Amino acid sequence: MKLTTRLQLSLMMFIEFFIWGSWFVTLGTFLITNLHATGAQTGSVFSTQSWGAIIAPFIIGLIADRYFNAEKILGVLHLIGAGLMYYMYSVGDITAIYPESFFFYLLAYMILYMPTLALVNSISFNQMKDPEKEFSTIRVWGTIGWIVAGLLISYAFLWDSEESVKAGLMKNTFLMASVASLVLGLFSFTLPKTPPKVAPGTKVKVSDILGLDALKLLKDKNFLVFFIASILICIPLAFYYQNANPFLSNIGVTNPTGKMTIGQISEVLFLLMLPYFFKKFGFKKTILLGMLAWALRYALFAYGNAGELSFMLIMGIALHGVCYDFFFVSGQIYTNAKAGEKYKSAAQGLITLATYGIGMLIGFKTAGLITDAYTTSQTIFDWKMIWIIPSGIALVVFLLFAISFNEKKEKPIIDQSLKI
Structure with missing residues (x-):
């Protein structure tokens, strides 16, 4: 080039x-x-x-x-x-x-x-x-x-x-x-x-545009488990996009938007580390680590504050790289390997539709209702409960995936797909 x-x-x-x-x-x-x-x-x-x-x-x-x-x-x-x-x-x-x-x-x-x-x-x-x-x-x-x-x-x-x-x-x-x-x-x-x-x-068929041909991959139990988990994990993800900045601003954190860029910096760093984790621990453990990171970061948000425990908030923000890369990027690599040449594009389109479309749609709706349920006035929020709930959701998804996904039946993912 x-x-x-x-x-x-x-x-x-x-x-x-x-x-x-x-x-x-x-x-x-x-x-x-x-x-x-x-x-x-x-x-x-x-x-x-x-x-x-x-x-x-x-x-x-x-x-x-x-x-x-x-x-x-x-x-x-x-x-x-x-x-x-x-x-x-x-x-x-x-x-x-x-x-x-x-x-x-x-x-x-x-x-x-x-x-x-x-x-x-x-x-x-x-x-x-x-x-x-x-x-x-x-x-x-x-x-x-x-x-x-x-x-x-x-x-x-x-x-x-x-x-x-x-x-x-x-x-x-x-x-x-x-x-x-x-x-x-x-x-x-x-x-x-x-x-x-x-x-x-x-x-051009609608099924081609939406990647519906890749629905055939759902006959594979492991891919079906991953597909459902991808939708469910987007529910706690929506809480971060919707509530993180208002939360930090509301509790008195200075320069909240600037501090949130720590998440993007960690995203770059963990993306570079992803190939190592794939080779060392395999797909299942890598993606489970990403799910667990969602539960942990929200627990840190729930119990941290803008004073002496502000380091907990910074740690929660910094976990964004693990949360995003170890689940979403890992999932794209896994989908690419499972689909093969015939359904590669269709499968990526289907996963995008499931996560950023259906999953996030459910997530934003849920986040809105939960936030209202724990808001007593325009400026008074029960942030502890607002963060504990998505933390619990992420933990449930973690446990369900750990029990249901059988990596022993998976074909190894080609190392070539991990090059970045």
């Missing part, structure tokens, strides 16, 4: 995830503080990510793969997204956008944004001769983009400070996302050409 192409793709990934990190981490705090949203309303707004993930395959399968170059669609989607983000920032009185209305604005945005995650991957893969070796060095810039967004919010602009939050300055995160989206939208038209994968007029 030419250096100029590598720089283009790296910058594309950086801005792509900078945009998401600009507003998504602080969304819960913004909704609760500025829009006075209930837990259920907050869960509904966060569920726009799940609906976007469910609808995204249709945009990619019916439009991107058949009629237009990927880089052009990427540009158009981000330009429209920039407009939506700017509207959410610029509306005169932000409290006039009630949570119910805010849901529809963000739903429209996420339907546009979620397909771009697949598009940036497609554009990158199209320029690579050996994706297994080259992709990780490009994708890591996306994680760096997310980290930089969080650091800017906390340490440069101070938008998540108590004074700024009360003054309504957190809506500036949407402006930052809007500017970045505008930049990526224009920059996309300069990216390497990525023509449609499917010739116009070719018949």
